[in-house]
Amino acid sequence: MTSQYKRYALTRAAQAIAVVLLAYVLTFLVISVLPGDSITNSLRDPQHGLSEEEIQRIVAFYGLDKPVLVQLALSLGRFLTGELGFSLQSNLPVAQLIGDALPSTLGLAASALVIAVVLAVAIAYGAHYLPGKWAAVLRSIPALFLSVPNFVIGLVLIELFAFRLHSFTTTDPNSAAATLFAAITLAIPVSAPLAEVLIASLDHESRQDYALVARSRGLNEASLFVRHLVKPSALPTVTMVALIVGELLGGAVITETTFGRDGLGTVVQKAVTGEDQPVLQAAVALSAIVFVAVNLIADLVSPLVDPRVKVRTEVHA
Amino acid sequence: MTSEISLAPVPRAVPATRRSSSGVPPTVLLSFLAVLVVVLWSLLPGLFTSYSPVVGDTAAKLDAPSAAHWFGTDYLGRDLYARVVYGTASSVSSALVAVLIGLVVGGAIGLASGFRGGWVDTVLGRFVDVLLAIPGFLLAVVIVSSLGFQTINAAIATGVTAVAVFARLMRAEVVRVRSAAFVEASYLEGGSRLHVLLRHILPNAYRSVLVLAVLQFGTSILVIASLAFLGYGDPPPASDWGLLVASGKTYPTAPWLVYAPALVIVITVLSVNRISRWLRKVK
Numbered sequence: 001m002t003s004q005y006k007r008y009a010l011t012r013a014a015q016a017i018a019v020v021l022l023a024y025v026l027t028f029l030v031i032s033v034l035p036g037d038s039i040t041n042s043l044r045d046p047q048h049g050l051s052e053e054e055i056q057r058i059v060a061f062y063g064l065d066k067p068v069l070v071q072l073a074l075s076l077g078r079f080l081t082g083e084l085g086f087s088l089q090s091n092l093p094v095a096q097l098i099g100d101a102l103p104s105t106l107g108l109a110a111s112a113l114v115i116a117v118v119l120a121v122a123i124a125y126g127a128h129y130l131p132g133k134w135a136a137v138l139r140s141i142p143a144l145f146l147s148v149p150n151f152v153i154g155l156v157l158i159e160l161f162a163f164r165l166h167s168f169t170t171t172d173p174n175s176a177a178a179t180l181f182a183a184i185t186l187a188i189p190v191s192a193p194l195a196e197v198l199i200a201s202l203d204h205e206s207r208q209d210y211a212l213v214a215r216s217r218g219l220n221e222a223s224l225f226v227r228h229l230v231k232p233s234a235l236p237t238v239t240m241v242a243l244i245v246g247e248l249l250g251g252a253v254i255t256e257t258t259f260g261r262d263g264l265g266t267v268v269q270k271a272v273t274g275e276d277q278p279v280l281q282a283a284v285a286l287s288a289i290v291f292v293a294v295n296l297i298a299d300l301v302s303p304l305v306d307p308r309v310k311v312r313t314e315v316h317a
Numbered sequence: 318m319t320s321e322i323s324l325a326p327v328p329r330a331v332p333a334t335r336r337s338s339s340g341v342p343p344t345v346l347l348s349f350l351a352v353l354v355v356v357l358w359s360l361l362p363g364l365f366t367s368y369s370p371v372v373g374d375t376a377a378k379l380d381a382p383s384a385a386h387w388f389g390t391d392y393l394g395r396d397l398y399a400r401v402v403y404g405t406a407s408s409v410s411s412a413l414v415a416v417l418i419g420l421v422v423g424g425a426i427g428l429a430s431g432f433r434g435g436w437v438d439t440v441l442g443r444f445v446d447v448l449l450a451i452p453g454f455l456l457a458v459v460i461v462s463s464l465g466f467q468t469i470n471a472a473i474a475t476g477v478t479a480v481a482v483f484a485r486l487m488r489a490e491v492v493r494v495r496s497a498a499f500v501e502a503s504y505l506e507g508g509s510r511l512h513v514l515l516r517h518i519l520p521n522a523y524r525s526v527l528v529l530a531v532l533q534f535g536t537s538i539l540v541i542a543s544l545a546f547l548g549y550g551d552p553p554p555a556s557d558w559g560l561l562v563a564s565g566k567t568y569p570t571a572p573w574l575v576y577a578p579a580l581v582i583v584i585t586v587l588s589v590n591r592i593s594r595w596l597r598k599v600k
Contacts, residue, residue: 015446018443019443019446019447019450020450022443022447022450023447023450023451026447026448026451027451027459030459030460030463031459031462031463143587143590143591143594144583144587146586146590147535147539147583147586147587147590148579148583148586149539149542149543149546149559149562149579149582149583150543151543151546151559151562151563152562152575152579152582152583155562155566155575155579156575156576156579159569159572159575163569242449245452246452246453246454247452249452249454249455250452250453250454250455251454253454253455253458253547254454254543254546254547257547268455268458269547272458272459272462272549273548275462280459280462283455284451284455284456284459287451287452287455288450288451288452291450291451291452292450
């Protein structure tokens with residue numbers, strides 16, 4: 001097992017690195033090959049206020065006068081050495097821009113994750129144990145959560161809690177209360193698939209023989225839930241991490257805009273409207289790294305959490 | 318209290334939902350009705366409202382919902398219901414375009430991957446992995462920023478983010494059917510690859526792919542609305558649902574400007590998702 005697990009872990013890690021590099025290449029190609037303004041065009045845009053020498057310097061740095069493949073090689077080489085270039089809008093180093101924005105987004109995403117898990121467990125527990133009518137209502141909640149756009153949740157929360165109840169103010173989006181509501185906004189769509197998986201898993205596990213045995217030993221449902229049902233349900237939840245992290249990173253763009261917060265999402269949004277390719281490229285690459293890394297961890301952890309998971313080293317798509 | 322052995326009641330979660338086993342459940346009928354209304358809105362908007370979506374009566378600006386203006390009016394006195402109705406065609410057709418792109422491109426990748434196997438499968442599988450490595454909404458944002466801010470480009474971008482899911486499902490379906498005895502028999506009878514594909518693999522995969530397509534239609538409406546909300550779709554006076562919500566949010570004193578189009582989005586997506594779930598169950 002252990003040597004087999006080691007091989008599995010190494011293969012997975014190597015695959016993850018390859019996927020990140022390819023994702024970088026894909027992003028680069030999408031940004032620079034698709035029609036639309038190229039960097040040089042947007043550099044000439046007077047709103048950047050760049051002098052001719054500065055433009056020449058940037059052109060030389062990114063190799064903009066060379067073929068796309070050379071630019072790609074240059075870009076990939078810089079990425080591998082951790083050199084992310086400079087923002088075309090502010091001339092600040094991209095690493096600094098993103099580094100400043102990251103803590104806020106990570107805090108938001110982490111709070112959203114906690115809220116989503118709590119919400120999903122509460123919904124699943126209720127859907128499983130409450131009497132008929134309430135259970136039916138709770139069972140339909142995930143479908144509702146999946147149908148409401150993120151920005152609508154945010155706007156409704158702002159309308160209710162900021163404008164009517166004055167629980168927070170939109171002028172101070174980084175306050176604890178405002179962060180809480182932004183996190184709830186981000187958490188609601190994320191909690192839906194999580195709750196669905198938990199409900200399905202609970203339904204399945206509680207029909208198993210061991211659950212019957214535990215009940216016949218006189219274990220009440222609450223301790224059965226905690227001691228026997230949560231653990232087997234944890235695995236499908238761990239494998240859902242992929243989806244969740246993607247939702248959190250993508251949703252941050254909208255949630256931060258809705259609430260007027262600064263963060264990675266706002267950086268992406270500004271980079272898009274300002275055609276700031278280096279910033280966009282780096283932000284997307286960073287998201288891909290986070291996303292792939294979390295997936296890798298989930299893949300490596302699941303055989304440890306649940307011994308029923310077979311460790312496979314073959315490629316599977 | 319006194320009993321030594323207490324058998325806890327078996328949770329009764331499942332039976333409550335099992336109503337009529339035959340026939341269509343009422344919620345599904347309602348969902349079909351909602352989708353029908355939306356389709357009619359997009360095909361024949363003029364039948365549903367006599368107001369113009371672009372010309373307003375500035376004397377009646379920011380009016381609350383009333384009998385004359387069901388969804389109220391906006392800052393130019395335009396009837397919001399008319400704007401929602403006329404914005405439907407663009408919102409719905411772009412979601413349709415997105416699903417078609419995902420279905421055709423993803424389906425083709427999945428078919429080739431599962432049918433040919435070998436290095437084709439490996440290469441395409443890696444490609445799908447890479448598509449999945451970039452969080453979906455970010456990928457859509459990057460693509461739409463490259464193509465330019467238009468609703469059709471938002472639709473294309475959304476479609477590209479759906480390619481990976483369709484490819485995975487199609488591949489799984491093909492692999493499942495490919496190894497079945499009847500497919501082997503078909504080969505033994507001298508059936509060509511194309512024959513097997515058309516006669517056995519596609520008809521068997523069609524059901525689950527359809528379910529995904531319907532589900533993805535709802536998701537695409539949400540993603541395209543989000544892109545429009547960020548201003549990555551057609552600019553005003555277009556009235557895509559997401560754009561209506563975005564322009565409505567600047568008027569906190571007129572919350573209907575946000576709630577009415579938002580409610581239309583939610584009801585549409587909810588209905589589409591309900592239909593998809595129903596299709597998945599009815600086998």
